[in-house]
Amino acid sequence: xxxxxxxxxxxxxxxxxxxxxxxxxxxxxxxxxxxxxxxxxxxxxxxxxxxxxxxxxxxxxxxxxxxxxxxxxxxxxxxxxxxxxxxxxxxxxxxxxxxxxxxxxxxxxxxxxxxxxxxxxxxxxxxxxxxxxxxxxxxxxxxxxxxxxxxxxxxxxxxxxxxxxxxxxxxxxxxxxxxxxxxxxxxxxxxxxxxxxxxxxxxxxxxxxxxxxxxxxxxxxxxxxxxxxxxxxxxxxxxxxxxxxxxxxxxxxxxxxxxxxxxxxxxxxxxxxxxxxxxxxxxxxxxxxxxxxxxxxxxxxxxxxxxxxxxxxxxxxxxxxxxxxxxxxxxxxxxxxxxxxxxxxxxxxxxxxxxxxxxxxxxxxxxxxxxxxxxxxxxxxxxxxxxxxxx
Amino acid sequence: xxxxxxxxxxxxxxxxxxxxxxxxxxxxxxxxxxxxxxxxxxxxxxxxxxxxxxxxxxxxxxxxxxxxxxxxxxxxxxxxxxxxxxxxxxxxxxxxxxxxxxxxxxxxxxxxxxxxxxxxxxxxxxxxxxxxxxxxxxxxxxxxxxxxxxxxxxxxxxxxxxxxxxxxxxxxxxxxxxxxxxxxxxxxxxxxxxxxxxxxxxxxxxxxxxxxxxxxxxxxxxxxxxxxxxxxxxxxxxxxxxxxxxxxxxxxxxxxxxxxxxxxxxxxxxxxxxxxxxxxxxxxxxxxxxxxxxxxxxxxxxxxxxxxxxxxxxxxxxxxxxxxxxxxxxxxxxxxxxxxxxxxxxxxxxxxxxxxxxxxxxxxxxxxxxxxxxxxxxxxxxxxxxxxxxxxxxxxxxxxxxxxxxxxxxxxxxxx
Numbered sequence: 001x002x003x004x005x006x007x008x009x010x011x012x013x014x015x016x017x018x019x020x021x022x023x024x025x026x027x028x029x030x031x032x033x034x035x036x037x038x039x040x041x042x043x044x045x046x047x048x049x050x051x052x053x054x055x056x057x058x059x060x061x062x063x064x065x066x067x068x069x070x071x072x073x074x075x076x077x078x079x080x081x082x083x084x085x086x087x088x089x090x091x092x093x094x095x096x097x098x099x100x101x102x103x104x105x106x107x108x109x110x111x112x113x114x115x116x117x118x119x120x121x122x123x124x125x126x127x128x129x130x131x132x133x134x135x136x137x138x139x140x141x142x143x144x145x146x147x148x149x150x151x152x153x154x155x156x157x158x159x160x161x162x163x164x165x166x167x168x169x170x171x172x173x174x175x176x177x178x179x180x181x182x183x184x185x186x187x188x189x190x191x192x193x194x195x196x197x198x199x200x201x202x203x204x205x206x207x208x209x210x211x212x213x214x215x216x217x218x219x220x221x222x223x224x225x226x227x228x229x230x231x232x233x234x235x236x237x238x239x240x241x242x243x244x245x246x247x248x249x250x251x252x253x254x255x256x257x258x259x260x261x262x263x264x265x266x267x268x269x270x271x272x273x274x275x276x277x278x279x280x281x282x283x284x285x286x287x288x289x290x291x292x293x294x295x296x297x298x299x300x301x302x303x304x305x306x307x308x309x310x311x312x313x314x315x316x317x318x319x320x321x322x323x324x325x326x327x328x329x330x331x332x333x334x335x336x337x338x339x340x341x342x343x344x345x346x347x348x349x350x351x352x353x354x355x356x357x358x359x360x361x362x363x364x365x366x367x368x369x370x371x372x373x374x375x376x377x378x379x380x381x382x383x384x385x386x387x388x389x390x391x
Numbered sequence: 392x393x394x395x396x397x398x399x400x401x402x403x404x405x406x407x408x409x410x411x412x413x414x415x416x417x418x419x420x421x422x423x424x425x426x427x428x429x430x431x432x433x434x435x436x437x438x439x440x441x442x443x444x445x446x447x448x449x450x451x452x453x454x455x456x457x458x459x460x461x462x463x464x465x466x467x468x469x470x471x472x473x474x475x476x477x478x479x480x481x482x483x484x485x486x487x488x489x490x491x492x493x494x495x496x497x498x499x500x501x502x503x504x505x506x507x508x509x510x511x512x513x514x515x516x517x518x519x520x521x522x523x524x525x526x527x528x529x530x531x532x533x534x535x536x537x538x539x540x541x542x543x544x545x546x547x548x549x550x551x552x553x554x555x556x557x558x559x560x561x562x563x564x565x566x567x568x569x570x571x572x573x574x575x576x577x578x579x580x581x582x583x584x585x586x587x588x589x590x591x592x593x594x595x596x597x598x599x600x601x602x603x604x605x606x607x608x609x610x611x612x613x614x615x616x617x618x619x620x621x622x623x624x625x626x627x628x629x630x631x632x633x634x635x636x637x638x639x640x641x642x643x644x645x646x647x648x649x650x651x652x653x654x655x656x657x658x659x660x661x662x663x664x665x666x667x668x669x670x671x672x673x674x675x676x677x678x679x680x681x682x683x684x685x686x687x688x689x690x691x692x693x694x695x696x697x698x699x700x701x702x703x704x705x706x707x708x709x710x711x712x713x714x715x716x717x718x719x720x721x722x723x724x725x726x727x728x729x730x731x732x733x734x735x736x737x738x739x740x741x742x743x744x745x746x747x748x749x750x751x752x753x754x755x756x757x758x759x760x761x762x763x764x765x766x767x768x769x770x771x772x773x774x775x776x777x778x779x780x781x782x783x784x785x786x787x788x789x790x791x792x793x794x795x796x797x798x799x800x801x802x803x804x805x806x807x
Contacts, residue, residue: 048574048575051574051578052574052577052578053537053572053574053575053578054572054574054575055572055573055574072573072574072577073574073577073578073581074577074578074581080578086429086430086431086540086542086544086586086589087429087431088429088589088590088592088593088596089429089593090593090594090596090597091589091592091593091596092596095592095596096589099588099589099592100585100588100589102592102607103584103585103588103606103607103610105607164449164450164453164563165450166450166490
């Protein structure tokens with residue numbers, strides 16, 4: 001078992017391209033940390049630096065307190081999981097799991113002990129003497145996992161391990177890996193571009209954008225308390241609705257104007273995020289999660305000064321819910337820059353917002369609906385810095 | 392979803408195949424069952440005339456990616472199976488989404504390792520097979536490709552004048568980079584080591600591995616061969632002078648190892664000339680291209696080297712006989728019509744298809760040398776061919792397409 005410390009890590013390629021900038025991250029002993037970000041953000045590069053597949057240009061990498069910058073991959077006591085799922089047809093499940101240890105000249109007793117421990121955790125005890133063809137798809141995946149587990153490495157590194165699987169098996173394996181990691185308690189660094197995978201699997205999630213760490217926190221914290229506009233937009237499916245809003249202060253009361261309509265901000269939220277008062281008479285970027293935009297039929301008592309009138313542009317019926325798309329007029333919303341600050345948004349003056357309604361909702365296409373906003377759950381971001389406006 | 396079938400020119404359109412079914416359910420007169428390796432996906436083979444194609448079912452993005460990767464690797468002259476097409480956007484008869492299918496051309500005269508080493512008598516082929524695999528891995532790495540799943544199972548082997556040439560079959564886990572780091576190469580070697588050990592332990596479990604072969608020892612051997620070859624191919628050296636002979640010696644050594652040199656850099660470092668060669672991946676090297684230019688024969692590198700030697704001897708004899716210099720091109724064409732083709736024409740028709748023409752010719756030359764040495768004199772072409780056919784070829788399996796002796800591929804895992 002070991003912690004992994006990325007201490008001011010840098011990766012600069014020969015052509016000058018900076019893939020990772022000053023990355024500071026500690027994966028605690030036994031923790032499951034997920035690195036997530038858009039394609040090309042540097043998350044795989046970071047994992048490969050830990051694995052020893054990429055040279056480290058600057059900073060220090062420590063595994064179990066030992067500097068490993070110059071160590072070859074096999075000497076880092078880590079296991080890259082799921083390079084291959086191929087199982088050997090003439091070998092029993094036991095031998096499929098054990099042969100890597102045999103290759104390392106481990107004693108028969110030690111091999112037996114490790115294989116039986118792994119098979120117990122993986123629920124493969126009764127299949128050890130069988131051949132792979134007698135197993136189901138999921139069982140075969142577990143045998144492949146067993147090959148990595150019996151090595152008993154200090155840490156597992158997984159780079160998009162589920163990307164080659166079909167959707168059904170992916171969901172099944174997602175749960176199996178998370179459960180297994182908890183049982184084994186092995187420090188794990190997991191890379192994915194899929195934020196659902198990140199949210200459902202990680203103890204903590206680190207979000208990277210263009211080589212820069214944006215925020216590292218528990219999935220709940222990232223979702224509820226995003227540090228900046230990028231994190232707010234990246235975590236959540238559908239993503240957070242955003243628009244430019246004028247801020248009005250009247251004593252302790254705060255209201256905002258969005259899409260030409262005035263909305264009262266819930267006083268409790270103002271108490272939690274008093275810094276919003278500093279934006280009086282100015283513009284702020286406001287955000288609201290789709291699940292916090294309610295169907296007026298569901299909340300008939302919702303106050304009129306917390307409703308936003310807009311025409312329904314599209315309805316997606318997903319069975320368990322309906323995704324309602326509606327137009328909000330707004331000046332262009334700035335875009336967060338990875339290194340901090342914002343750049344002007346695109347020139348569109350309309351943004352499509354999304355609400356999640358019950359499948360029983362009577363809302364129809366082209367209806368003008370008074371969407372009920374839970375203004376105690378609004379988010380505010382500074383349009384110049386992109387940072388969350390909090391206390 | 393829209394069904395899309397992309398194929399390369401020069402191959403069938405494949406439109407007559409039952410694309411609306413999952414591959415494992417296909418029933419088609421075109422299906423054939425050659426001996427094949429293990430796969431984590433459903434893989435089946437179809438024949439169109441003399442050509443055979445492998446079809447592998449895997450999710451659309453993965454199929455498209457592997458198709459693209461195989462083509463890029465071929466463009467970088469890495470020996471890979473030919474990617475012929477990819478089918479995506481498939482739905483089955485019930486309207487449910489079905490995985491995509493990658494189509495590759497089956498490499499004629501190629502042999503999976505299980506066929507090569509499933510015969511105990513072939514234990515002596517191990518060093519050649521390791522050399523072939525190591526050479527493939529070095530080529531792949533020079534081309535900037537991280538394989539991620541190098542194994543005997545993911546390679547195919549072809550005979551090449553007494554040696555073996557290895558081809559990459561499965562690029563699914565690979566990544567193409569501008570250049571690989573030392574860490575990526577080391578990790579790929581770690582993976583190869585474990586995979587190959589697994590391949591061998593599996594042969595052992597099937598009772599098909601010669602008792603003299605120790606899988607653990609083979610993998611150690613693989614590592615040291617790789618390290619040596621990589622060092623030989625990429626190392627810089629200091630020469631005592633910039634004399635052409637010193638440079639040529641190194642270039643020739645690399646050519647002999649099957650690599651070409653694209654750039655030679657000599658820097659006066661004060662204590663000698665610092666030589667840096669940019670090694671190029673070519674498949675195969677200059678011998679193959681030279682033979683192709685001279686005769687139109689397209690064969691493996693070692694076969695080409697052997698045939699060029701024979702052309703050289705024949706040309707020298709011509710010059711001695713006529714007392715005049717014979718141009719290389721003229722000598723090569725006369726060798727083709729007066730030696731190569733007449734020699735092969737003596738081989739009975741029903742035996743000739745067992746091996747590629749170049750390999751057959753090479754083996755006849757070897758046998759002629761062997762029998763002549765025994766007899767103490769040159770036994771001549773016809774006697775050599777007759778002896779070779781009787782003593783060797785008749786007892787050799789047909790390697791054009793190795794079909795499974797059963798009607799179904801016994802080595803195939805059921806689909807997930």
